[in-house]
Amino acid sequence: MTLVIIGPVTQDIIRIGGDESYKVGGATYYQSFVFEEFYGDYLAIVNCGDESLLNDFPDLSKVRPILKDNTHFFINSYPYPDNLNIRHQSSNFADIPVLKSDLEEILPDEIDGFVLNPLNRHDFPPETVEYLKSFNVPVFMSLQGFLRTEGNQVNDNYEIELCKFDELSTILNGVDVIFLDEAEKNFIGSNVDVDEMVITDGSNGSRIVGDGEIKVDAVKCENVVDTTGCGDTYMAAYISQKLLMKSSRTAGNFASRIASEKINNYGPYNFNK
Known part of the structure; x- marks a missing residue:
């Protein structure tokens, strides 16, 4: 059986202090490296307009593109090089939805679960989410994309702001686990009807809220090099252990x-280091 992870690949611009670099990004991209090591039977389905971005995935045989007329662009700015927990983002807010018709011919016959990684609310229309729920397998979802909306325009991009989403409760109904950070949790409040919430808070650790609450300490890192994609990495590592029937505490610590x-x-x- 196969774990299906779905979401856009991105072209990212990283600015740390006065330095600028370019790289491939997106939650599905970062997660594929974790699943490659810890849950080898996976399929990454990515929506984008630039197929060359797929070349950076760890195993191209496990990638299926949904080609669209645009690609997500993100600018990740870290104004304080000595504190990479502080990040400002802007995006082009590409409107390139994953449709039911896009998925019908490329989903595998047997599926362990779905991992949904929206980067804005265009990526997964409610009807697509309902279609995936109909498979009656675990659904894991990153919440952040559904809360993002366009803020102030900066050149060709827009600052990212959080905004209430009228259809969010319908989308979350039937989802097994959602992943979000503390700012997003504070924004949506406590009225969330899911089995489990995994809430991350950078170097402050994380907490897992289900029947009760489990506090997970961050593992201290002496040499912080690159925090981009850290939350996506955490999410994939957590899911890999939950699908192997590990407890929430064990999955969180891992x-x-x-x-x-x-x-x-x-x-x-990088599983080779």
């Missing part, structure tokens, strides 16, 4: 360690 290992190196999680 995810914290893998996220710490990731930020020791530039780029996605």
